[in-house]
Amino acid sequence: MANSAQAKKRARQNERRAAVNKARRSRIRTFLRMVEEAIESGDKEAAQNALRVAQPELMRGVTRGVFHKNTAARKMSRLSARVKALG
Template structure:
C-alpha cells in the first residue's frame, strides 16, 4: 500500500491510465473482431472495409503505448493476408 503522498498520487495516476488503456485496447479488439467476422463470412468487400477502419485504430494504439509497433504490424500483416486470400 502506498504510504507517501507521492506514492498515493502515483497509484491514482496508474489506475486512471489503466482505465484509459483498457478502453483503448477494448476498442481496438472490437475493430479487429469485425475484420475477423467479415473474413469468416467470406465477404471480401466488407473485410476490406473493416480492415481499412481497423488499421488507423491499431496504429493509434501504438502511438498511445497500448501495443508495441511490431505487434501491431504483425496483426495488420496477418489480417491483410487473410483478407487477400478470400475467394
C-alpha cells in the same frame, strides 16, 4: 501500500491510466473482431472495408502505448494476408 503523498498520487494516476488503456485495448479488439467476422462471412469487400477502418485504430494504439509496434504490424500483416486470400 503507498506511504508518501507522491506514491499515493502515482497510484491514483496509474489506476486512471489503466482504465483508459483497458478501454482503448477493448475498442481496438472490437475493430479487429469486425475484420475477423467479415473474413469468416467470406465477403471480401466487407473485409477490406473493415480492415481499412481497423488499421488506423491499431496504429493509434501503438502511438498511445497500448500495443507494441511489432505486435500491431504482425496483426495487420496476418489480417491483410487473410483478406487478400479471400476471393
